Amino acid sequence: MTTTTPKILSASLSRRRLLKAGAATAAGLAAPSFFVRNAWAAGKTMQIGIWGGVQGEFIRKQVLPAFEKDFDCKVDAQQGSTLGQIALLRAGKEAPKFTVMFVDDLGVEIAKREGLIDPLPRDKMPNLAKVYPRFIYNDGYGVALAISSAGLFYNPQVTKPLESYAELWDPRFARKVSLVGTKTTPSVFTVIIAAAIASGKPYKEAQYLADQAWPKLKELKPNVLNLYSTDDAPLLVAQGQGAIGGPEYSKYVYPYKLKGASIDMCYPKEGAFAGVNCQILVKNAPNADLGAEFMNRMLDPAVQQGLAETALAAPAIGGLSFKPEIAGLLAYPESKMDELGLFSPDWAYVNSVRSSWIENLNQIFTA
Amino acid sequence: MSLDLTEGSRPIPVVAAASGVAARRRRLLPAFVLLGPVVVFFLAVFIIPVGLMVRYSFLQQMPDGTLSDTFTLANYIRLGAVDLYRNVIITTLRISLFTTIGAMLLAYPLALVIARGPALIGRAITVLVIAPLLVNVVVRAYGWRIILGNGNSGVLNWALSSIGLGPVEILYTEWAVIIGSMQVFLPMMVLPLAAAIGRIDPAVEDAARTLGGSSLAVFRRVTLPLSVPGLGVGCTLVFSLTASSFILPALLGGSFTKMLGTLVEEQILTVFDWPFGAAIATAMVLIVMAINLAYMALIERRFRSRATEAA
Numbered sequence: 001m002t003t004t005t006p007k008i009l010s011a012s013l014s015r016r017r018l019l020k021a022g023a024a025t026a027a028g029l030a031a032p033s034f035f036v037r038n039a040w041a042a043g044k045t046m047q048i049g050i051w052g053g054v055q056g057e058f059i060r061k062q063v064l065p066a067f068e069k070d071f072d073c074k075v076d077a078q079q080g081s082t083l084g085q086i087a088l089l090r091a092g093k094e095a096p097k098f099t100v101m102f103v104d105d106l107g108v109e110i111a112k113r114e115g116l117i118d119p120l121p122r123d124k125m126p127n128l129a130k131v132y133p134r135f136i137y138n139d140g141y142g143v144a145l146a147i148s149s150a151g152l153f154y155n156p157q158v159t160k161p162l163e164s165y166a167e168l169w170d171p172r173f174a175r176k177v178s179l180v181g182t183k184t185t186p187s188v189f190t191v192i193i194a195a196a197i198a199s200g201k202p203y204k205e206a207q208y209l210a211d212q213a214w215p216k217l218k219e220l221k222p223n224v225l226n227l228y229s230t231d232d233a234p235l236l237v238a239q240g241q242g243a244i245g246g247p248e249y250s251k252y253v254y255p256y257k258l259k260g261a262s263i264d265m266c267y268p269k270e271g272a273f274a275g276v277n278c279q280i281l282v283k284n285a286p287n288a289d290l291g292a293e294f295m296n297r298m299l300d301p302a303v304q305q306g307l308a309e310t311a312l313a314a315p316a317i318g319g320l321s322f323k324p325e326i327a328g329l330l331a332y333p334e335s336k337m338d339e340l341g342l343f344s345p346d347w348a349y350v351n352s353v354r355s356s357w358i359e360n361l362n363q364i365f366t367a
Numbered sequence: 368m369s370l371d372l373t374e375g376s377r378p379i380p381v382v383a384a385a386s387g388v389a390a391r392r393r394r395l396l397p398a399f400v401l402l403g404p405v406v407v408f409f410l411a412v413f414i415i416p417v418g419l420m421v422r423y424s425f426l427q428q429m430p431d432g433t434l435s436d437t438f439t440l441a442n443y444i445r446l447g448a449v450d451l452y453r454n455v456i457i458t459t460l461r462i463s464l465f466t467t468i469g470a471m472l473l474a475y476p477l478a479l480v481i482a483r484g485p486a487l488i489g490r491a492i493t494v495l496v497i498a499p500l501l502v503n504v505v506v507r508a509y510g511w512r513i514i515l516g517n518g519n520s521g522v523l524n525w526a527l528s529s530i531g532l533g534p535v536e537i538l539y540t541e542w543a544v545i546i547g548s549m550q551v552f553l554p555m556m557v558l559p560l561a562a563a564i565g566r567i568d569p570a571v572e573d574a575a576r577t578l579g580g581s582s583l584a585v586f587r588r589v590t591l592p593l594s595v596p597g598l599g600v601g602c603t604l605v606f607s608l609t610a611s612s613f614i615l616p617a618l619l620g621g622s623f624t625k626m627l628g629t630l631v632e633e634q635i636l637t638v639f640d641w642p643f644g645a646a647i648a649t650a651m652v653l654i655v656m657a658i659n660l661a662y663m664a665l666i667e668r669r670f671r672s673r674a675t676e677a678a
Contacts, residue, residue, distance in 0.1 A: 083639055090432050114432040175536070183637045225517070226539040226621030240518045241538075352430070355638045362633075363451045366458075366625040 041071040046287045048100040048294065049088060051277065052079040053231075054255065055146065058310040067297055073290060082107040082185070089116040089282060096282045099291035104185060105276040108142030109347040117141055117280045124292035127299035130317040132334055137278060145298055146313035148249035148275035149331040149340055150186050151267040153234045158243040161266030165193045168244070169216075173223045178237055178245030179365075181229035182358045188350055189247040189273045191357050194220070196270050203271055203343045207350065210357060217364050227365055238263040249275040254312040254329045271341035272331070277313070308332070417652075423645035434642065442646035452630070452647070456654065459626045462541055462616075463609040463655075466548040470556040470605045471598065473549065478560035478597075479590075483569075496557045504551055508618040511547045512538060515619070539621030547615045552608050556601035563597020564590065599666045603659045610655045627651040 135144035194213035196206035238261040304315035314332035427435040515538040527533025613628035634644030
């Protein structure tokens with residue numbers, strides 16, 4: 001008598017299937033605690049707001065797939081700018097759809113003041129302990145993920161790096177300064193720089209002396225080629241349209257430098273500005289626990305290292321090391337941040353007067 | 368027994384009147400059915416948002432991100448009181464006017480060739496005029512940045528310098544916005560103009576020529592006046608689109624040349640003052656609408672006076 005294995009059984013017991021099943025079982029046995037620990041998140045969908053550009057691309061390609069796999073969840077990431085993200089939070093204040101939002105440091109102040117966010121859940125974010133204390137904002141409502149330093153970009157074939165911002169007013173730069181437009185945050189730095197030059201005071205005091213900035217900026221007008229509003233402004237200077245520009249974040253300049261463009265950055269003696277990309281937890285957010293896990297993941301040393309190397313912006317946590325060619329472009333570690341004098345404005349004050357600052361800038365520079 | 372209604376001395380039977388109304392309703396029903404979706408669509412995506420925008424313009428943005436409950440004219444007072452906004456309105460109108468005039472001058476020869484030239488060439492010109500519409504306006508604006516670039520990196524300056532006439536500074540000036548707008552909105556002038564010229568009976572122009580009119584005289588006395596309806600449509604489109612444009616002044620004007628569209632974007636997305644942004648947008652719509660209505664009224668009056676003269 002011959003026995004024949006039924007077709008269905010033979011298929012189900014094929015060697016490949018057995019190997020697969022064995023591997024899965026072995027993995028399950030090897031890490032039972034992992035599956036059990038994250039089972040609560042299985043099947044959940046979370047909506048977050050992230051940045052665009054290289055940082056957004058890194059998060060989409062490197063961070064999200066691994067996070068979704070580890071928690072068996074789905075993360076829906078929407079790209080946007082700080083004020084755009086704040087607008088989304090305002091629109092959804094009554095019934096929030098987003099769980100985590102990425103905004104610049106100025107956005108943390110606005111979101112907290114308007115009751116759009118909750119404090120960071122420290123007990124669920126152990127990586128917060130690795131963050132430099134200076135990068136935890138507004139009493140623990142926001143934490144930095146990446147820190148750019150803002151200074152001037154210049155074409156080394158046309159000019160030397162500036163010692164002082166006061167040199168921008170020099171006639172040799174007539175129609176050669178590409179000034180940042182009013183739409184982005186660094187336009188705030190323009191006002192503070194002008195106030196510092198006019199008053200002789202450091203940024204910390206000059207930020208409250210904007211009245212002294214306006215006549216000084218009027219004097220700058222003959223040197224201004226344009227007020228740019230696109231990220232390619234450093235490239236235009238590299239191509240010979242103007243000699244110098246900014247103030248701008250290093251993350252928008254150094255990628256061009258690394259690709260060989262004739263562009264570099266300088267940080268005049270008055271000091272550099274900090275451009276801080278942060279994350280915040282939306283108030284009454286759906287899946288807040290999953291959001292806390294994600295925010296914790298963003299502060300993981302491996303993620304921080306990758307984000308910093310991709311965006312050429314300093315990480316917010318200590319203890320990382322970089323290759324020399326990258327390290328030279330980052331305001332890192334903390335001691336180097338102090339050397340550069342990275343300054344963060346009093347956003348509570350600046351946000352309250354920003355509308356009138358923009359109006360004044362427009363009055364001065366609009367033909 | 369039915370009552371009779373009278374109109375003067377003529378009796379109108381009620382039954383006949385009722386059946387007339389019913390017939391009219393039956394005739395109009397398909398029109399209502401066909402128009403219904405369009406009306407609902409416009410109500411949802413145009414009338415209601417515009418109504419909300421106008422309402423917002425009478426509110427104020429509060430520091431906590433909410434809007435005030437009470438209506439105020441503060442935004443409009445600010446719009447009139449700060450010279451920046453008056454200057455921007457004047458700049459917007461100036462750029463729109465120059466763009467319209469420039470597009471008109473470029474469009475007439477093209478429209479004449481399309482309407483009166485050999486069929487093959489007419490079709491080729493039509494394709495050439497329409498083809499740029501297939502390219503996104505942002506891409507076209509970046510193209511103009513390369514052409515008009517200051518210094519020797521710009522194609523125009525490179526060409527001018529090579530014959531000893533350059534360099535000139537056009538990028539980041541009003542002229543850059545006007546040149547870019549003329550190119551982008553040219554089809555909006557050419558197409559209605561070509562349609563209007565195409566509707567002119569060639570026999571009228573032939574008659575003028577037979578009576579000894581030169582080509583210029585025929586164009587000035589016959590073609591131009593009879594094509595005014597198409598010109599009106601073209602001017603309205605080009606003027607309105609230029610006045611409300613945002614991308615071109617942002618990329619070619621370099622923020623030196625602020626227009627109302629860029630101000631609206633700035634107030635909404637940067638300052639986050641929706642009510643003031645709404646006030647600027649409302650003012651922009653009203654100004655453009657008023658200018659267009661005045662222009663159309665002028666054309667209509669001119670036509671009526673011509674018709675009276677002819678009668």
